[in-house]
Amino acid sequence: MNTVKNIVLLIDQQSQWAQVYAGTYKNVNVHSLPFEPLLIGDSVDQGLRHWALSLLHYDLALVAVSPTNLSWVRSQLHHARRHLRTPILAIVQNLKPIAIQDVIDAGADDFITDQNLKTELPIRVKLLLQRLQKKLNYGSSSTISTAEQNALNDEYLVSESSAPLDAYTAAVATRYATHSQPFQQAKNTVVQRFEKAYIRAILVRNQGNITRAARAANKHRRSFWELMRKHNIDADVYRVSACPDQHQFVKISRH
Structure with a gap:
């Protein structure tokens, strides 16, 4: 990233655990903002939707x-999504894949797990903003829904647990079967998206080093590079030091 990204971390009464993520990362400043006022009152206008204009001062908003607080956040995102112009990245903690997809369906643009935030945030922010900019410039011609694209999150699809991949493939298979899409065509779509997610995730973990990434994937370097070219993946995007400067961590109660 060439410029510093200013990010707001919205904290409610049930997400104080996320306060530790406020601070300065490489080219990313995360400021915390108490979200308690959104719990007061019955009208949805007093919630996240009311904050849409204020959030324009930030490049991105993090919601823990x-x-x-899953039900409350999901409701807030649902009522606010038509008014929000600031991308929303959900920090998820102890959520099952189906719950994460609910958050995406409600209006979040992407998600990152809490245990990976400190090491991956700058890269994930860069990729998210690039993806949203391309969508803004060229529009989306994909046949798969936005929710399904976001559900195909790199970290979850290559995790040791098979649950995220099982949940995603089951959802996509049901969608394609319902729309009478041929089996082979549907299978190829899922396989290609998994390949792309896997390559991106392994590059993130190896900071864009193709040789190390290929070795970790147990593939010949040339075969790995061919997969990168097939999916139009640029290793330079991942050659970013994503480690936060622990000495620069700050906590801001209000911004």
């Missing part, structure tokens, strides 16, 4: 989501 866990089982304790």
